Amino acid sequence: MRILFLEPFFGGSHRDFAEGLAANSGCRVDLLTLPPRFWKWRMRGAALHFVRKIADLSVYDGLLVTSLMSLADFKALSGPRCPPALVYFHETQLTYPLAPGERMDYHFGFTDITTALAADRVLFNSRTHMESFFDRLPGFLKMMPEYRPGWVVEAIRRKADFLHPGCRFPARMKLSEPAQGPPLIIWNHRWEFDKDPGTFFQALEHIAARGIDFRVVLLGENYQAVPKVFLEARRRFCGRIVHYGYEPAKEAYYRWLSRGTVVVSTALQENFGISVVEAIRHGCLPLLPARLSYPEILPGDFHEDFLYKSPEELVLKLARILDDPAAFSSAREALSRAMARHSWELAIKGFDKELARLCSLNHRESPG
Numbered sequence: 339m340r341i342l343f344l345e346p347f348f349g350g351s352h353r354d355f356a357e358g359l360a361a362n363s364g365c366r367v368d369l370l371t372l373p374p375r376f377w378k379w380r381m382r383g384a385a386l387h388f389v390r391k392i393a394d395l396s397v398y399d400g401l402l403v404t405s406l407m408s409l410a411d412f413k414a415l416s417g418p419r420c421p422p423a424l425v426y427f428h429e430t431q432l433t434y435p436l437a438p439g440e441r442m443d444y445h446f447g448f449t450d451i452t453t454a455l456a457a458d459r460v461l462f463n464s465r466t467h468m469e470s471f472f473d474r475l476p477g478f479l480k481m482m483p484e485y486r487p488g489w490v491v492e493a494i495r496r497k498a499d500f501l502h503p504g505c506r507f508p509a510r511m512k513l514s515e516p517a518q519g520p521p522l523i524i525w526n527h528r529w530e531f532d533k534d535p536g537t538f539f540q541a542l543e544h545i546a547a548r549g550i551d552f553r554v555v556l557l558g559e560n561y562q563a564v565p566k567v568f569l570e571a572r573r574r575f576c577g578r579i580v581h582y583g584y585e586p587a588k589e590a591y592y593r594w595l596s597r598g599t600v601v602v603s604t605a606l607q608e609n610f611g612i613s614v615v616e617a618i619r620h621g622c623l624p625l626l627p628a629r630l631s632y633p634e635i636l637p638g639d640f641h642e643d644f645l646y647k648s649p650e651e652l653v654l655k656l657a658r659i660l661d662d663p664a665a666f667s668s669a670r671e672a673l674s675r676a677m678a679r680h681s682w683e684l685a686i687k688g689f690d691k692e693l694a695r696l697c698s699l700n701h702r703e704s705p706g
Contacts, residue, residue: 339365339697342398342421346384346407349374350528350559351612352428355404355503362504362686365693368398375561377406381431381449385412395419399697403453404428410452422699424692425457427467428609432474435607437531447478451490459696460498466631467609468500501689502635504682505615506588513621513674514596516667520551521599521660522580524622526591526613529560529568537604537649539571544653546578550660555581555594558613595620599663602656603627611635619677623666625656637676640669 341363345356348371360367370391372384384407395401395416401423403409413420431446454460462468472495479486523542527533545552554575556568560583572582585591595601601617601624608614608630615635618624626632628645636644643666646652659666678684 339399339693340397341365341367341400341402341693341697342392342395343367343369343402344384344388344407344412345369345371345404346380346388347374347377347404348372349561351503351610352404352406354506354612355426355428358504358506358682359402359686359689362682363693364686364690365400367402378443378446380406381408381446385409385415388412389415392416395421399700400424400693402426402693403457405430405450405453408449408453410449410456413456422458422696423456424459424461424696425453427454427460427462427471429607430467430471432478433467433470433607433609435532444478444481451475451494454494454498455490458497458699459692460494461692462498462500463503463610464631464634465500466634468498472498501692502680502685503610503612504685504689505612505619505677505680507592507616507619507677507681509678509681509683511619511674511678513671516599516621516663516670517597520553521663522597523552523554523656523660524557524595524598524601524617525555526557526595526601526617527603527605528558529565531565532605532607533558534604534606535565535571536567537652538602539567539574541602541604541649541652541656542571542575545657545660546575548657550657552578552660554579555598556583557581557585557591557594559584592616592620595622598622600625600656600659602652603632604652605630608632615677615680618673619680621670621674623659623663623670624673625652625659637673640673643669644673 345352356369360369389412396419398421401421403425405427409423409425430450475491595617601614601622603614603626610631624644626645628647646655
């Protein structure tokens with residue numbers, strides 16, 4: 339089977355997913371991509387770009403796209419040679435938090451809706467994400483003053499499901515011994531408002547005020563100017579920060595994770611959490627909000643110790659881990675093993691099953 343994969347935002351988790359799928363699938367997957375910038379323009383115009391870049395769509399058995407483009411536009415412009423299409427939602431505009439001072443552009447929400455309607459199969463990257471989309475969808479449609487298309491909710495739901503993305507680590511691996519020296523706190527998320535770095539650095543302030551020794555590694559991608567909160571943190575914690583900035587080399591990135599004591603998330607938005615899953619797999623203890631996708635990803639036996647419900651509880655639980663990391667050694671091993679199920683080696687079976695199902699639809703019309 340031959341699959342065309344269109345990725346209009348080839349960076350971060352989108353890139354990890356696209357490259358992982360292409361490398362591990364039993365199908366031949368041809369990637370066509372655009373750089374990870376100007377996401378709003380990608381949703382408006384990526385279909386117009388891609389439709390002129392493909393010499394012959396009829397050679398493909400299936401089409402896979404992610405949600406930062408209009409599949410409806412692409413199918414309308416490509417005509418009857420377009421193969422059956424699957425859309426994978428890393429994020430949806432109906433559920434994504436707005437930046438401070440930003441107003442919602444309803445057109446992007448409707449692009450998500452028409453993309454889902456145009457697809458033969460709709461997959462979300464977590465159950466949490468899928469459920470939040472369907473929770474928001476009826477209210478979004480009710481904002482229309484009249485002729486509300488309420489039928490679209492069930493039309494999309496009938497062909498929707500969720501499938502966790504794969505991660506680039508082996509299904510079997512041996513953890514490194516815990517690093518010597520002060521405990522190391524890992525931040526490996528995008529440097530953007532929806533990851534709420536301000537709350538993270540406030541927690542570090544409280545930990546430092548308690549006299550607890552620690553070091554910090556600040557990883558993660560930043561697509562625009564460095565946020566002010568990171569510049570201030572660099573000055574405030576200059577003696578504690580041992581790495582500052584995105585690490586493009588995967589092996590070096592994984593070495594930092596292997597040295598880490600705890601990975602902290604303060605995210606306002608997270609539909610799966612590849613960065614957290616990678617960190618846990620490499621031996622970091624997690625400290626995560628008790629919301630978003632995290633309760634779904636973290637086994638229930640570990641919720642009490644490693645999920646928090648308030649900034650105050652974050653500080654208390656972080657201090658507890660940093661005071662005695664060795665007390666959590668068995669949890670460290672068990673959590674790492676639990677994340678193995680997200681390795682591409684195991685996850686690809688679900689995706690190849692979906693792609694085989696997609697290609698079996700075989701509902702393309704013969705060219706006239």
